Amino acid sequence: MASHVPVVEINDVSKRFIIRKEKSLKERLVNAGRSKQFKEDFWALKNISLEIESGTTIGLIGQNGSGKSTLLKTIGGIIQPTSGTVRRRGRLAALLELGAGFHQDLTGRENVYLNASILGLSRKQTDLYFDDIVEFSGIKDFIDTQVKFYSSGMYVRLAFAVAVHVDPDLLLVDEVLAVGDEAFQRKCLDKIRSFQREGRTIVLVTHSLGQITEFCDRAVLLNRGEVLFDGVPHEAVKDFREVLEERRQDEAEEHNATHEEKVPVNNGRILATTVHAAGRAEGDPVQPGDDLIVRVTYEHPTGIDDWIAAIQIDNVQGVPVYGTASLRTGLELGTLREPRTVEFVLRDVQFGTGKYFINSTLMNSEKVHLHDVPQAVSFDVPYYDLAVGLVHAVPEIRSFGA
Amino acid sequence: MAGSLESPTERSARLLAEPWQYAGGPSSGVSGTIASIREIWEQRRLLRLLTGRELKSRYKDSAGGFLWSLAKPLTQLFIYYLVIGQFLGAARGIENFAIYIFAGLTVYTLFSEIVGAGTGSIIANSGLVKKVYLPREIFPLAAVGSALFNFAVQFVILIIASVVVGTLSFGPQLLFGLGALVLILLWGTAIGLLLAALNVYLRDIQYLVEVVLLLLMWASPILYSWQQAAAILPQWLLEIYVNSPITLAVLGFQEAFWSEASNGVPLPHLALRMLIAGAVGLLALFGAQRVFSRLQGDFAQEL
Numbered sequence: 006m007a008s009h010v011p012v013v014e015i016n017d018v019s020k021r022f023i024i025r026k027e028k029s030l031k032e033r034l035v036n037a038g039r040s041k042q043f044k045e046d047f048w049a050l051k052n053i054s055l056e057i058e059s060g061t062t063i064g065l066i067g068q069n070g071s072g073k074s075t076l077l078k079t080i081g082g083i084i085q086p087t088s089g090t091v092r093r094r095g096r097l098a099a100l101l102e103l104g105a106g107f108h109q110d111l112t113g114r115e116n117v118y119l120n121a122s123i124l125g126l127s128r129k130q131t132d133l134y135f136d137d138i139v140e141f142s143g144i145k146d147f148i149d150t151q152v153k154f155y156s157s158g159m160y161v162r163l164a165f166a167v168a169v170h171v172d173p174d175l176l177l178v179d180e181v182l183a184v185g186d187e188a189f190q191r192k193c194l195d196k197i198r199s200f201q202r203e204g205r206t207i208v209l210v211t212h213s214l215g216q217i218t219e220f221c222d223r224a225v226l227l228n229r230g231e232v233l234f235d236g237v238p239h240e241a242v243k244d245f246r247e248v249l250e251e252r253r254q255d256e257a258e259e260h261n262a263t264h265e266e267k268v269p270v271n272n273g274r275i276l277a278t279t280v281h282a283a284g285r286a287e288g289d290p291v292q293p294g295d296d297l298i299v300r301v302t303y304e305h306p307t308g309i310d311d312w313i314a315a316i317q318i319d320n321v322q323g324v325p326v327y328g329t330a331s332l333r334t335g336l337e338l339g340t341l342r343e344p345r346t347v348e349f350v351l352r353d354v355q356f357g358t359g360k361y362f363i364n365s366t367l368m369n370s371e372k373v374h375l376h377d378v379p380q381a382v383s384f385d386v387p388y389y390d391l392a393v394g395l396v397h398a399v400p401e402i403r404s405f406g407a
Numbered sequence: 408m409a410g411s412l413e414s415p416t417e418r419s420a421r422l423l424a425e426p427w428q429y430a431g432g433p434s435s436g437v438s439g440t441i442a443s444i445r446e447i448w449e450q451r452r453l454l455r456l457l458t459g460r461e462l463k464s465r466y467k468d469s470a471g472g473f474l475w476s477l478a479k480p481l482t483q484l485f486i487y488y489l490v491i492g493q494f495l496g497a498a499r500g501i502e503n504f505a506i507y508i509f510a511g512l513t514v515y516t517l518f519s520e521i522v523g524a525g526t527g528s529i530i531a532n533s534g535l536v537k538k539v540y541l542p543r544e545i546f547p548l549a550a551v552g553s554a555l556f557n558f559a560v561q562f563v564i565l566i567i568a569s570v571v572v573g574t575l576s577f578g579p580q581l582l583f584g585l586g587a588l589v590l591i592l593l594w595g596t597a598i599g600l601l602l603a604a605l606n607v608y609l610r611d612i613q614y615l616v617e618v619v620l621l622l623l624m625w626a627s628p629i630l631y632s633w634q635q636a637a638a639i640l641p642q643w644l645l646e647i648y649v650n651s652p653i654t655l656a657v658l659g660f661q662e663a664f665w666s667e668a669s670n671g672v673p674l675p676h677l678a679l680r681m682l683i684a685g686a687v688g689l690l691a692l693f694g695a696q697r698v699f700s701r702l703q704g705d706f707a708q709e710l
Binding site: 356 | 468
């Protein structure tokens with residue numbers, strides 16, 4: 006096997022966008038002298054160098070505006086870098102926006118030919134694969150209808166069908182796998198897998214971190230136009246979560262700074278929430294089997310006799326994973342006035358890999374929420390290479406028979 | 408999968424043998440132009456499809472179809488013939504006035520459509536420009552293609568009409584018609600390319616173009632004879648007027664399809680002037696392609 010065959014070489018690429026705030030001739034003339042004021046430089050990419058080898062699937066992740074789509078477009082040649090070079094070899098297909106080449110007034114059939122041609126397929130080849138394409142899209146009955154009458158789902162299915170039937174060596178995919186119904190998505194992901202088996206190179210931009218760890222051999226984390234991490238997907242995902250967490254905290258602080266007085270003080274409030282595993286320091290990863298200790302401090306200015314302390318644990322997607330409250334364990338808390346701390350000890354937690362957030366709530370006896378602190382603190386559960394999912398369990402896999 | 412029976416190993420071996428290519432448009436200079444032409448040539452099938460798309464979608468849901476593309480020039484012909492020719496009396500000095508106008512209009516409409524549609528072509532195809540890399544020249548060129556199709560339809564009518572009226576005869580003067588066509592294609596494409604690129608950065612261009620195209624129609628001897636202009640214009644302006652590629656193309660068409668049987672007075676040195684305008688047009692096309700190539704790097708972000 007000819008190992009080490011680079012198919013893309015990105016060499017010290019930077020991209021500057023100039024953000025102008027006026028567009029018409031009049032505005033430009035009027036503002037000609039002061040044009041500096043109306044321009045702003047924005048570096049979408051800063052000195053990026055990457056080499057992508059043949060047959061790998063590489064994921065680009067990062068927050069919105071981190072430059073991942075711009076990087077993908079420079080690989081595709083759609084955007085010219087301000088400095089540096091991008092070179093590549095082999096046939097390229099870009100799935101940047103499904104149906105970009107579709108024309109509303111043409112029929113599905115005509116659009117298949119047009120789009121296939123845009124993606125570099127000859128007419129003969131398109132003839133040969135036309136039936137496959139229609140079959141894959143599953144919209145046989147509408148193929149001779151103008152695409153403007155298509156539902157958005159049909160549109161996307163046809164576009165994807167065309168795109169995966171061209172024969173690319175390098176496939177660029179930007180956020181398009183999240184389309185269509187579940188069955189179609191499954192079909193798309195299967196297609197991606199068969200592309201991988203065939204040794205095609207795939208560059209994937211996605212916000213679904215699950216897809217990154219599931220499909221990619223390598224992940225590149227971008228932040229503000231720079232490569233923050235380049236390597237094993239699950240580590241990139243972990244780093245990315247940290248970036249997101251930092252941003253979340255910054256935003257929360259900003260939010261608190263501007264909304265401080267809005268907290269209804271008369272109703273009592275949550276002063277602090279902390280989390281750590283028994284025997285570990287705050288901020289350390291939580292291992293399966295640990296006892297998780299959550300401490301929440303409350304106060305109430307006018308005093309309240311009957312109250313409930315509650316917590317809920319969400320995963321990154323915001324799915325509630327766990328929740329409990331003082332009411333459930335039958336604990337009588339007595340009067341709350343001065344700051345008091347309640348400790349929740351969660352025995353033998355078995356969370357799956359990832360980041361989890363704790364929402365903290367103070368309720369009165371009628372379960373009216375007096376104060377909520379969403380995502381008050383977070384904790385991490387380290388990568389476990391034997392299994393994926395929200396729940397931790399040690400797998401033992403045996404086979405029976407010959 | 409599309410014809411792919413190669414194993415991953417074979418694929419990487421093949422890729423290893425393939426030369427590197429730089430992402431994005433070709434480089435600058437003459438070699439850049441040659442590379443661009445090669446790229447466009449490789450995409451000629453797509454160019455044909457895009458041209459077809461322009462034509463198909465334009466009259467897609469109408470019963471009359473492409474016949475509507477004839478409605479405008481024929482109406483123009485009728486109005487000009489009646490109002491300018493008969494009411495205002497321009498037809499008195501010009502024999503076979505209808506053929507005279509139609510010859511000029513046919514060739515001018517070609518120019519006007521190439522430039523008009525070419526200017527807006529990049530913006531009209533912004534969906535593609537932003538999402539797929541193609542040599543972007545093909546969008547203005549597709550506009551040339553669809554303009555040529557409309558031209559062909561009108562041209563057939565011009566031929567039929569001039570045969571019926573009797574102004575068409577076989578002879579070397581028909582070469583003027585060919586020259587005029589080449590002249591319009593060179594200059595129209597050059598201007599179309601240049602304006603298509605500029606229009607991305609300054610959208611005012613497309614509105615300006617409409618106005619200028621209206622003006623240019625009257626700045627060439629389509630509805631009157633060049634001698635009438637010569638009698639009034641000062642010498643320096645007359646030189647510009649008669650040497651403009653549009654005037655030369657209009658005169659060329661009239662020479663081919665009208666003059667012979669209608670006692671037309673040819674412009675002195677028409678063939679030489681057309682040759683020079685053609686040579687300059689070729690240079691202009693080269694220059695326009697260079698400018699286009701330089702500006703196209705930032706198309707995707709400006710749209």
